[in-house]
Amino acid sequence: MVDADQTFVIIGGGLAGAKAAETLRAEGFTGRVILVCDERDHPYERPPLSKGYLLGKEERGGVFVHEPAWYARNDIELHLGQTVDAIDRTAKTVHYGEDGTQVRYDKLLLATGAEPRRLDVPGTDLMGVHHLRRLAHAERLRNVLAHLGRDNGHLVIAGGGWIGLEVAAAARAYGAEVTVVEPAATPLHHALGPELGQLFAELHREHGVRFRFGTRLTEIVGQDGMVLAVRTDDGEEHPCHEVLAAIGAAPRTALAEAAGLELADRAHGGGIVVDERLRTSDPDIYAAGDVACFPHRLFDTRLRVEHWANALNGGPAAARAMLGREVVYDRVPYFFTDQYDLGMEYSGWAPPGSYDEVVIRGDAGKREFIAFWVKEGRVLAGMNVNVWGVTEPIQHLIRTKAQVDTEALADPHVPLESLAP
Known part of the structure; x- marks a missing residue:
């Protein structure tokens, strides 16, 4: 009581x-x-x-x-x-x-x-090295991006996850030059797998972001406390003015x-x-x-x-x-992102290796589609890109674990609501 x-x-x-x-x-x-x-x-x-x-x-x-x-x-x-x-x-x-x-x-x-996880490389104590987790971080970074945009400055982002890509989009909106260094073969590899990670790589390349996949930062080079460049494990050096560590939390x-x-x-x-x-x-x-x-x-x-x-x-x-109420916490994981003219909602959980195929409903080329991660005919996760009002039926498909016809799942003319009891 x-x-x-x-x-x-x-x-x-x-x-x-x-x-x-x-x-x-x-x-x-x-x-x-x-x-x-x-x-x-x-x-x-x-x-x-x-x-x-x-x-x-x-x-x-x-x-x-x-x-x-x-x-x-x-x-x-x-x-x-x-x-x-x-x-x-x-x-x-x-x-x-x-x-x-x-x-x-x-x-x-x-x-x-x-x-935020910290980079374990020389040079992380330089003034131009940033993290983004707290409001104070965002205030500082907003000023930095505006300054880079005015001066045609260059930001290197270590990590191609959600934070890294959202900051890359913001930096480009300010006019800054951006390079993303990511150890995996695509951005968002651990969240979306290579199939949809590639779509986000193409989106950012269209907006002028440069990627260095399959590489890691090994050193941040500076002078008088300021960032001058980063070095990566492929032996390259990339001149820049600021660095964002976005390697997870x-x-x-x-x-x-x-x-x-x-x-x-x-x-x-x-x-x-x-x-x-x-x-x-x-x-x-x-x-x-x-x-x-x-x-x-x-x-x-x-x-x-x-x-x-x-x-x-x-x-x-x-x-x-x-308070002693009866509670079972089993919400379907959900998140969203906005990058340039792309808006996205993701429901479910389907890390690489957990699914058999990715089924696309709509036009991925126009970035108006829904992607479904499917295993043995059951939907594990769904991501709607510039398609709205579908989170509830997507989550219903996930919750019911209903076996679905993947051809019907891919057909925009078949209502999602009809695919599960």
């Missing part, structure tokens, strides 16, 4: 943490809610950082989950710029802040997110590990092991968002999902579970 005397603590001021706090109040929890965030900015959403805000199309105020006054109005104790140092599971306390504040919890939510598990919570192995993406209720190996501690590795019955594996929708839905699911 949850009552007004209980204290729920949320560690992490991103979307998952903020939505969890919102849900606790919406579900009628009248106890104490403490939200501890190590950033000084109020909780915000991350997609604009590599999309609208980075492009200068969105104002800074538009990235925040709630207006600043919302927290006090809803009696959420928000502690900005405060780092949690330790969790004492025996005493059920957390310690945070420079003054060593200690607070006891009845339920604890870890929404600590992820952090690592779950922030240090607190959980120090507290003795069970962690997932690298094969499942790392992160904190949780059950279908987003509960960790400690029954009073939950985890949600980028840091949580949860069992997904649709795909019969554990998943750690770093995308916006997982934080948006996972935070509220964890909050309801903390």
Whole structure:
């Protein structure tokens, strides 16, 4: 039974943490809610950082989950710029802040997110080396891209994943020169496989982006603290003015590990092991968002999902579970991107090697189509490119695991809704 005397603590001021706090109040929890965030900015959403805000199309105020006054109005104790140092599971306390504040919890939510992976090469301490994860990063990078565009400057991006490509598109919109260095044979290889990765390579080449596939950065060369060039393992040197490290993100598990919570192995993406209720190996501690590795019955594996929708839905699911509600978290993974004139939504999970074929419905040449990743006649994932209003039927195909006729799946005249019961 949850009552007004209980204290729920949320560690992490991103979307998952903020939505969890919102849900606790919406579900009628009248106890104490403490939200501890190590950033000084109020909780915000991350997609604009590599999309609208980075492009200068969105104002800074538009990235925040709630207006600043919302927290006090809803009696959420928000502690900005405060780092949690330790969790004492025996005493059920957390310690945070420079003054060593200690607070006891009845339920604890870890929404600590992820952090950008760092390049392990000489030269990463130069001023012109960037990461993109936080609002402060995006503010700095936006100014850098505008400067590069004015001066015909050159940006090298290490990594051809979603962040790397979205920043490449933004940089080209500002007029900067862009080279992407990617170890795989195509961009987005681990997310989409080579078939659709090639489509994104062609899209960016049409907009002037240069790719160096099958190579890695080995050194960033500088002078007087400034970037002059990068060197790659094929022996080439590429003059440039700025470098973005976009080689993925690592779950922030240090607190959980120090507290003795069970962690997932690298094969499942790392992160904190949780059950279908987003509960960790400690029954009073939950985890949600980028840091949580949860069992997904649709795909019969554990998943750690770093995308916006997982934080948006996972935070509220964890909050309801903390309140004792019946929760089974099995949302179909979903993410989206906007690059140049291409808009895309992806639902499902189909890493390379997990599918038999990719079925295309529509005109891939015109970039108006839906791609389906299929195994033994069942849809594992679907990606709609410049085709809208189809996420629900795509996710229904994935959820039902219905065997489909791939010719009908490829036929735009056959309604998607007719392919599964």
